[in-house]
Amino acid sequence: MQTAKQKNSSLDRVLIQIFLIGNAIIMLYPILMMALSGFKTNAEIFTRPFGMPSSFNLDNFKVIWTQTDVPRYLINSAIVTGFSVLFLLVMGTMAAYALSRYRWRGSIMVSLFFLSGLMLPLRLAIIPLFIQLKAMGLTDNPLGLIAIYTAMSLPATVFILTGFLRSLPAELEDSARIDGASELRIMVQIMTPLISPALVIAGIYNAVPIWNDFFFPLIFIQSPEWKTLAQGLTQFFGEYSINYGVLYAGLTLAALPIVVIFIAQSRRFIAGMTAGAIK
Amino acid sequence: MTAMTDADFRRAIRARTLRRNLWLAFLLLPPMAVMFIFIFLPMGSAVLYSVYEWDGLVRGDFVGLENFREVLFEPQKSKFLFNAFKNNVIVFVSVMVVQNGLALVLAMLLAREPKGYRFYQVVFFLPVILSTVIIGFQWKLFLNPVFGLVNNLLRAAGLDSWALPWLGLPETALPSMILVNAWHWVGFPTLVFLAAIHRIPKDYIEAARLDGASEWRIARDIIWPLMAPAVTIIVVLTFIGAFNWFEIPYVMNGLEGAPGYSTDMLGLLFYRTAFGSISATDSDFGAGSALAVLIFLFIFTVSLIFTRLLTAREIELA
Amino acid sequence: MAHIVMRDVQKRFGNVEVIPGASLEIKDNEFVVFVGPSGCGKSTLLRLLAGLEDLTAGAIEIDGERVDHLSPSRRGLAMVFQSYALYPHMTVRENMSYALRVARTPKAEVEAKVREAAEILQLTEYLDRKPKALSGGQRQRVAIGRAIVRDPKVFLFDEPLSNLDAKLRVQMRIEITKLHRRLKATMIYVTHDQIEAMTMADKIVVLNEGRIEQMGAPLDLYNDPDNKFVAGFIGSPAMNFFDGTVTARDDAALTVELSDKTKVVYPCANPGQAGVGDAVTLGVRPENFHFDGGDEPAIKGEVYAVERLGGETYLYLQSTAGHETVVHAVGDHEVAVGDQVAVNFNPARNHLFDPQGRTIR
Ligand SMILES: Nc1ncnc2c1ncn2[C@@H]1O[C@H](COP(=O)(O)OP(=O)(O)OP(=O)(O)O)[C@@H](O)[C@H]1O
Ligand SMILES: [Mg+2]
Numbered sequence: 001m002q003t004a005k006q007k008n009s010s011l012d013r014v015l016i017q018i019f020l021i022g023n024a025i026i027m028l029y030p031i032l033m034m035a036l037s038g039f040k041t042n043a044e045i046f047t048r049p050f051g052m053p054s055s056f057n058l059d060n061f062k063v064i065w066t067q068t069d070v071p072r073y074l075i076n077s078a079i080v081t082g083f084s085v086l087f088l089l090v091m092g093t094m095a096a097y098a099l100s101r102y103r104w105r106g107s108i109m110v111s112l113f114f115l116s117g118l119m120l121p122l123r124l125a126i127i128p129l130f131i132q133l134k135a136m137g138l139t140d141n142p143l144g145l146i147a148i149y150t151a152m153s154l155p156a157t158v159f160i161l162t163g164f165l166r167s168l169p170a171e172l173e174d175s176a177r178i179d180g181a182s183e184l185r186i187m188v189q190i191m192t193p194l195i196s197p198a199l200v201i202a203g204i205y206n207a208v209p210i211w212n213d214f215f216f217p218l219i220f221i222q223s224p225e226w227k228t229l230a231q232g233l234t235q236f237f238g239e240y241s242i243n244y245g246v247l248y249a250g251l252t253l254a255a256l257p258i259v260v261i262f263i264a265q266s267r268r269f270i271a272g273m274t275a276g277a278i279k
Numbered sequence: 280m281t282a283m284t285d286a287d288f289r290r291a292i293r294a295r296t297l298r299r300n301l302w303l304a305f306l307l308l309p310p311m312a313v314m315f316i317f318i319f320l321p322m323g324s325a326v327l328y329s330v331y332e333w334d335g336l337v338r339g340d341f342v343g344l345e346n347f348r349e350v351l352f353e354p355q356k357s358k359f360l361f362n363a364f365k366n367n368v369i370v371f372v373s374v375m376v377v378q379n380g381l382a383l384v385l386a387m388l389l390a391r392e393p394k395g396y397r398f399y400q401v402v403f404f405l406p407v408i409l410s411t412v413i414i415g416f417q418w419k420l421f422l423n424p425v426f427g428l429v430n431n432l433l434r435a436a437g438l439d440s441w442a443l444p445w446l447g448l449p450e451t452a453l454p455s456m457i458l459v460n461a462w463h464w465v466g467f468p469t470l471v472f473l474a475a476i477h478r479i480p481k482d483y484i485e486a487a488r489l490d491g492a493s494e495w496r497i498a499r500d501i502i503w504p505l506m507a508p509a510v511t512i513i514v515v516l517t518f519i520g521a522f523n524w525f526e527i528p529y530v531m532n533g534l535e536g537a538p539g540y541s542t543d544m545l546g547l548l549f550y551r552t553a554f555g556s557i558s559a560t561d562s563d564f565g566a567g568s569a570l571a572v573l574i575f576l577f578i579f580t581v582s583l584i585f586t587r588l589l590t591a592r593e594i595e596l597a
Numbered sequence: 598m599a600h601i602v603m604r605d606v607q608k609r610f611g612n613v614e615v616i617p618g619a620s621l622e623i624k625d626n627e628f629v630v631f632v633g634p635s636g637c638g639k640s641t642l643l644r645l646l647a648g649l650e651d652l653t654a655g656a657i658e659i660d661g662e663r664v665d666h667l668s669p670s671r672r673g674l675a676m677v678f679q680s681y682a683l684y685p686h687m688t689v690r691e692n693m694s695y696a697l698r699v700a701r702t703p704k705a706e707v708e709a710k711v712r713e714a715a716e717i718l719q720l721t722e723y724l725d726r727k728p729k730a731l732s733g734g735q736r737q738r739v740a741i742g743r744a745i746v747r748d749p750k751v752f753l754f755d756e757p758l759s760n761l762d763a764k765l766r767v768q769m770r771i772e773i774t775k776l777h778r779r780l781k782a783t784m785i786y787v788t789h790d791q792i793e794a795m796t797m798a799d800k801i802v803v804l805n806e807g808r809i810e811q812m813g814a815p816l817d818l819y820n821d822p823d824n825k826f827v828a829g830f831i832g833s834p835a836m837n838f839f840d841g842t843v844t845a846r847d848d849a850a851l852t853v854e855l856s857d858k859t860k861v862v863y864p865c866a867n868p869g870q871a872g873v874g875d876a877v878t879l880g881v882r883p884e885n886f887h888f889d890g891g892d893e894p895a896i897k898g899e900v901y902a903v904e905r906l907g908g909e910t911y912l913y914l915q916s917t918a919g920h921e922t923v924v925h926a927v928g929d930h931e932v933a934v935g936d937q938v939a940v941n942f943n944p945a946r947n948h949l950f951d952p953q954g955r956t957i958r
Contacts, residue, residue, distance in 0.1 A: 050435070
C-alpha cells in the first residue's frame with residue numbers, strides 16, 4: 001500500500017516534469033529561434049531553418065545600427081519610459097502620502113477619484129484626447145506620451161503605494177516631528193526610503209507596459225524623430241520586409257534590453273507585474 | 280515681546296492647520312490635475328462628442344443619438360460592428376479556456392514546488408514582458424507559409440499537408456492569433472494563480488492530506504475554492520483585455536481584419552471609424568465616439584456583473 | 598529644568614471627547630508618572646504636551662511661556678516611544694544625530710554630543726549599526742540616546758519599557774532613574790506597570806476617562822486614595838471591595854454591615870459624609886489581611902485557589918460577603934484548596950467609600 005502510493009507519486013513527478021519541460025520548450029524555443037535567426041543570412045534562413053547560424057557574425061545587427069532608425073527608437077522609448085516612471089512615482093508618492101498619512105475631511109472622496117481611474121479605459125477616449133493634445137501642442141511630442149502614461153498609471157500607483165505607506169508606524173513620523181523635521185523632510189527622508197521596495201514594484205508594474213506600448217505612439221507620434229520602439233518596429237518591418245535576417249535581428253535587439261533586465265531581476269519583475277492582480 | 284492674548288494663540292494654532300492644509304494641497308493638486316486633464320476630461324468629452332456631427336477635426340451640429348443609430352442600425356455599418364463583436368466574444372471564450380485553463384494547470388503543478396520550479400516561473404513569464412508588437416511580428420514570421428518556422432517544423436515531421444498559410448485562411452487566422460496571444464500571456468495568470476495558491480494556509484492542505492484526500496481532491500475541494508479572488512481578477516482582466524484586443528490583430532493581419540474581416544475586432548473597427556483607413560471612408564469622430572461609448576458601457580456593465588457573480592463565490596479566510 | 602503647567606486642557610477627536618478637561622502642574626526636575634486604564638487618554642495628554650496633537654481648548658505653559666501654538670520641535674522636549682520608533686534605514690549614529698542635523702548644528706558639536714550620549718548609555722560600539730542589528734534593550738537605549746543629545750528640558754516617555762522582557766525592564770527602570778538624577782530634567786512617564794509607577798515617580802497622576810482622579814506621591818496615593826477608583830487602581834493585586842450598608846453613626850465612626858452580616862466599625866473624622874442606610878463600599882488591601890486578629894472583624898470563605906511563591910502566599914477566597922477576595926500572606930502558608938478560612942483585618946487601616954465612590958475620611 002505504502003510502496004504503491006510511493007511509486008504512484010514518483011510517476012506523478014516524472015509526468016509533471018515532462019509536462020513542465022514541454023511547456024518550457026514551447027516558451028523558449030521561439031525566442032531562441034528569433035535570436036539565432038538574427039545571425040543568419042537570408043539564404044541560411046531558407047536552407048537551414050533549424051540549424052545554428054554558420055557564424056555569429058553581427059552583419060544584420062550592423063545594418064540595424066547604422067542604416068535604420070531602430071537605435072533612435074530605442075533612445076526615444078528609454079526617454080519616454082524613464083520620464084513617465086519618474087513622474088508617476090513622484091506624483092503617485094505625493095498623492096498616496098497625503099491619502100495614507102493624514103486624516104482629513106474628503107480624503108475618501110479623493111481616494112475614490114483616483115480609484116475610479118482604474119476602471120476607465122483611456123483608449124476609448126482617444127478621439128477627444130487626440131483633439132485635446134493637438135490643441136495643447138503635445139502631438140508628435142514625447143511630452144504628450146509622458147503625460148498620458150503618467151496619468152494612466154497614477155491610479156494603480158496610488159493604490160499600490162497607499163497600501164505600503166499605511167503600514168508604516170505613525171510613531172516614526174511623530175518622532176521625526178519632535179526631532180524638528182518639516183513635513184516635506186519627513187516624507188522625503190524618513191518615510192519614502194522605507195517604501196523603496198514598493199517603489200520598485202510600482203515602477204516595474206508601470207514601466208513594462210509603457211516601454212511596450214504601441215497604441216498611443218501609433219496615434220500621437222508621426223515624425224520618425226520621436227517614434228518609440230514598438231511603433232518604430234512597424235515602420236522598420238515595412239522597409240526591410242524581405243530581408244528576414246535583419247528583421248529577426250531587429251526584433252532581437254528590441255527585445256534584448258528588457259529581457260536582460262528581467263533575467264537579472266526576475267523575482268522583482270514577477271512581483272511587480274502581478275502586483276495589481278494579487279490582493 | 281508683548282503679551283499674546285488667548286485669541287492670538289487660537290490664531291497661531293489655526294495658522295498651523297492652514298499650513299498643513301496647504302501642504303496637503305501641494306501634494307494632491309498636481310497628480311489630481313494630471314488625472315483630470317488626461318483622463319477624466321477626455322473620457323467625459325467622449326460622451327459629449329458622440330452626440331455631435333463631426334467634419335474632420337471640426338465639431339458640427341448637435342445630432343442627439345443619430346451617431347448611435349448609425350453604428351447600431353445602418354446595415355452598412357452595423358454588420359461590421361456585429362461581426363467584430365462576435366470575434367471579440369470568440370477571443371474571450373477561447374482565451375479563457377486555452378490560456379487561463381493552461382495557466383491553472385501550470386499553477387497547480389508549480390504549487391507542488393517540483394524540481395526547478397523557480398526556473399519554470401521565469402521561463403513561463405518571459406514572453407509576458409515582451410512587447411506585443413515584437414511578439415506579433417515574430418510569430419508573423421514564424422507563421423509565414425513558405426519559410427516560417429511552424430511550417431518548416433510540420434514539413435520536417437512529415438505533415439506536409441498541414442503546412443497551411445495559417446494567417447491567410449479565414450478558418451485558421453483567428454485561432455492562430457489566439458494561440459499566439461496565449462503563448463504571450465499564459466505566464467501572467469499562471470503566476471497570479473500561483474501566488475494565490477501560496478497564500479492559502481498550508482494547514483488546510485495538510486489537514487486534507489491527513490484526511491486522506493487525493494491530490495486531485497485537494498486541488499478541487501481546497502485550492503480551487505480558496506483561490507477564488509485570483510480567479511475573479513483574472514476573469515475580469517481577461518474580459519477587458521479581450522474586448523480591447525488591438526495590437527496582435529493589427530500587427531499580424533492589419534487594420535482590416537484580414538482575411539475578409541475574419542479577424543476584425545471592436546478595437547480595429549473603432550480605430551478605422553475614428554481615424555479612417557484605406558478601405559473605409561474618412562475619419563468620423565461622431566460615429567467613433569458613439570462606438571467608444573457603446574464599447575465602454577458594455578465592458579463596464581459586464582465587468583461589474585462578472586465581479587458580482589464571482590465575488591459571491593469568494594470565501595473570507597478566517 | 599522646566600516647570601510645566603497645563604491649564605484646563607481639553608481634546609476632542611471629532612465628536613469624541615477624549616480629555617474633557619485636565620489641569621496639572623509639574624515642577625522643575627520632577628519625575629511624574631501617568632497611570633490609568635487602557636484608553637483613558639494618557640498618550641493623548643502626552644501628545645498634547647509634545648505638540649503632536651492640537652489642543653481643543655486650554656493652555657500649556659513651559660517655564661511661564663505659552664507653548665501650545667508652537668510646533669513640537671520648538672517646545673524643547675524629547676519623546677521616547679513604546680515601539681522605539683528608530684529610523685530603520687539609519688545607523689545608530691544617524692538616528693541619534695538626526696535632530697541636530699535637521700537643526701544644522703556644526704558637525705563637531707554633533708559628533709561630541711552623540712559620543713557623550715553613547716557613552717552614558719554604553720552604545721559606543723554600536724554606533725555604526727542599523728537598528729535591526731540591535732537587541733530590544735539596545736534599541737531602547739538608542740531611543741533614549743536620541744532624546745538625550747537634544748538636551749531637552751522635558752523628557753516624555755510613553756510606555757518605553759513594555760516591549761522588554763521582565764529582567765531588562767528592571768534594569769532599564771534603574772537606568773532611567775539614574776539618568777533622571779544625572780540630567781536633572783523634568784520627566785513625564787506613562788506606564789501600565791505598578792512597580793514602575795511606585796518606584797520611579799516623585800508624583801503619580803491617576804487618569805480615568807480623560808480626567809485626573811488624583812495626583813500625589815506614590816505612597817500617599819497608596820495609603821490615602823481620594824476615591825474608590827484610585828484605591829482600586831493603585832496597588833497590586835488590587836484592593837478588595839465589599840458592599841455594605843451603614844447601620845449606625847457616631848462622632849468618630851461609622852458602623853457598616855456587610856452582606857454576610859459581618860459588622861465593621863470604621864473610625865473616621867467625618868462620619869457625616871454618609872448617613873444611616875447608605876450603601877457604602879469597604880476596601881481592604883490583600884496585604885492588610887492577617888490570620889490572628891483576635892476580635893477584629895473577619896472575612897470568611899472557602900479557598901478556591903492558592904499561589905505559593907515561597908516568600909509569600911496568595912489565597913483566593915469565595916467569601917461569604919459575596920466577593921472573590923485576594924489575601925496576601927507573608928511566608929509559606931499552609932492552606933489547601935477547599936479549606937474554610939477566616940481572615941481578619943484592622944478597620945482603621947482600611948478604606949470606606951460613599952455611594953459616589955469618594956473616600957470617607
Ligand atoms: N486620533 C484619534 N482619533 C480618534 N480617537 C482617538 C485618537 N487618538 C486616540 N483616540 C481615542 O482617545 C482615547 C484615549 O487614547 P490614548 O491613546 O490617549 O489612551 P491611552 O491611555 O494612552 O491608552 P493605552 O494605555 O492603551 O496606551 C481612546 O479611546 C482612543 O480611542
Ligand atoms: Mg497609550
